[in-house]
Amino acid sequence: MPALVLLGAQWGDEGKGKATDLLGGSVDYVVRYQGGNNAGHTVVVGDQKYALHLLPSGILSPGCTPVIGNGVVVDPAVLLSELSGLNERGVDTSKLLISGNAHLITPYNITVDKVTERFLGKRKIGTTGRGIGPTYADKINRTGIRVQDLFDESILLQKVEAALDFKNQVLAKLYNHRAVVAEQVVEEMLGYADQIKGYVADTTLILNDAIDEGKVVLFEGGQGTLLDVDHGTYPFVTSSNPTAGGACTGAGVGPTKINRVIGILKAYTTRVGAGPFPTELFDEDGEALRTIGGERGVTTGRDRRCGWFDAVIARYATRVNGLTDFFLTKLDVLTGWEQIPVCVAYEIDGKRVEELPHNQSDFHHAKPVYEMLPGWSEDITKAKSFAELPKNAQAYVKALEDMSGAPISAIGVGPGRDETIQINSFLD
Ligand code: GDP
Ligand code: IMO
Ligand code: MG
Numbered sequence: 001m002p003a004l005v006l007l008g009a010q011w012g013d014e015g016k017g018k019a020t021d022l023l024g025g026s027v028d029y030v031v032r033y034q035g036g037n038n039a040g041h042t043v044v045v046g047d048q049k050y051a052l053h054l055l056p057s058g059i060l061s062p063g064c065t066p067v068i069g070n071g072v073v074v075d076p077a078v079l080l081s082e083l084s085g086l087n088e089r090g091v092d093t094s095k096l097l098i099s100g101n102a103h104l105i106t107p108y109n110i111t112v113d114k115v116t117e118r119f120l121g122k123r124k125i126g127t128t129g130r131g132i133g134p135t136y137a138d139k140i141n142r143t144g145i146r147v148q149d150l151f152d153e154s155i156l157l158q159k160v161e162a163a164l165d166f167k168n169q170v171l172a173k174l175y176n177h178r179a180v181v182a183e184q185v186v187e188e189m190l191g192y193a194d195q196i197k198g199y200v201a202d203t204t205l206i207l208n209d210a211i212d213e214g215k216v217v218l219f220e221g222g223q224g225t226l227l228d229v230d231h232g233t234y235p236f237v238t239s240s241n242p243t244a245g246g247a248c249t250g251a252g253v254g255p256t257k258i259n260r261v262i263g264i265l266k267a268y269t270t271r272v273g274a275g276p277f278p279t280e281l282f283d284e285d286g287e288a289l290r291t292i293g294g295e296r297g298v299t300t301g302r303d304r305r306c307g308w309f310d311a312v313i314a315r316y317a318t319r320v321n322g323l324t325d326f327f328l329t330k331l332d333v334l335t336g337w338e339q340i341p342v343c344v345a346y347e348i349d350g351k352r353v354e355e356l357p358h359n360q361s362d363f364h365h366a367k368p369v370y371e372m373l374p375g376w377s378e379d380i381t382k383a384k385s386f387a388e389l390p391k392n393a394q395a396y397v398k399a400l401e402d403m404s405g406a407p408i409s410a411i412g413v414g415p416g417r418d419e420t421i422q423i424n425s426f427l428d
Helices: 017-026 078-088 109-122 132-141 147-151 154-173 184-196 203-212 244-251 284-293 313-323 360-365 393-405
Strands: 004-007 028-034 042-044 048-050 065-068 098-099 217-220 260-266 269-271 305-307 327-328 339-348 351-353 366-373 408-412 421-423
Touching: 004 017, 004 244, 004 393, 017 042, 017 217, 017 327, 017 351, 017 408, 065 154, 078 184, 098 203, 109 184, 132 147, 132 260, 147 154, 147 184, 154 184, 203 244, 260 269, 260 305, 269 421, 284 305, 313 339, 313 393, 327 393, 339 393, 366 393, 393 408
Parallel strands: 004 217, 004 260, 028 065, 028 217, 065 098, 260 327, 327 408
Antiparallel strands: 042 048, 269 305, 339 351, 339 366, 408 421
16 A cells, blocks of 8 residues: 555544554655645644644654655745754654755745735635745745755845745735845845755655555645635635645655545534634534634634534545545544534525535535434543444444545544554555
């Protein structure tokens, strides 16, 4: 089983970090293929808790080579501080590989992210303010700065000047912001160059060779399917493709090389930032999910919006990603509810709709149609097999599997590495 993609099936924060870390011991490479330090991936190993933003979660497994692919946007200051933070905790980060084609988040991209959001006022996206969207915009506009540009001072200056020509006009005239000085940006970026140079490699070549040799390569998505710029709830999305196809473009690996696509699926639903969310709860159940589930953003510290499980979204994730498996996380959080509502369809303008509406306005009006499933009260955090789960928890998982269109191959019953029930191996 050489190549697997592991991605978020909802709006992010499904538990991808834990799932990736769990597999880390059995894989040779873990590759981030999109996004940047907008991600916040929590990994709990024994009594140690790690919050990773830019680095692949496989970095915590000693045998695994972590890779930042060409599709990622890299804030060099964040990269270096995350590396030194891990080094201080005794984690060896020396195997890291970074694509020279990955784009750099510059200080002016962060400025543009923040002023744009301010300008949008109540129509804002609720971005993480890390410069993600403006950096991808520069990439598509062909005015981006790439990791490899750090190693050629005159090219770097030319590219930064070209990017700022236009941007400074906008900053000054539209946003009433002072102009950014190209030389200062270049000086700051060059300050990172020597520390980054040793990690830079032709990651596409290395990964394709690895797959051809039968090594196991895991592509770790950031964010989630509904935050995908093409397939998500546009414009309330991130600016990259977390969906499975993004692994191909964001790492330079063809679709024929990918054998398995695992969707990480929370047993309920959460979302950070603005945008439609049909099963969102504004009552004490929502508050209970937030409290019991610890639903607070790892990156921005914002409370996550919480709601019941939405099978329409899960089916959609199966479709647009070609999912082969689900990893259902946080089942333990639902312990204690007498009955658990699950959204099986939407009602839109009086009509029952089974699939995610293609039209944005329809999705904004979608009302969840709930089916009630019986709950359980037994502690499930120590369960090691499906059979050890209470009957109603088993029935909940089976019902979700039937509605969602792909087998549930693992179940998370707690944040720790070992708090997982494996039903089918991901590596067969
Ligand atoms: P990611 O962005 O998809 O990696 O997810 P986050 O790390 O942002 O959020 C998931 C949270 O749930 C983290 O605090 C994890 O430690 C935690 N978590 C993951 N799986 C489980 C699980 O099965 N049960 C519980 N209770 N917590 C989990
Ligand atoms: P992980 O990998 C949840 C959301 C932001 C905002 C929108 C756009 O931890 O699942 P951006 O800064 O990317 O331009 O913000 O996307 N967002 C996330 N929500 N989990 C994430 O990552 C997210 N990364 C971005 O809240 O609504
Ligand atoms: Mg997260």
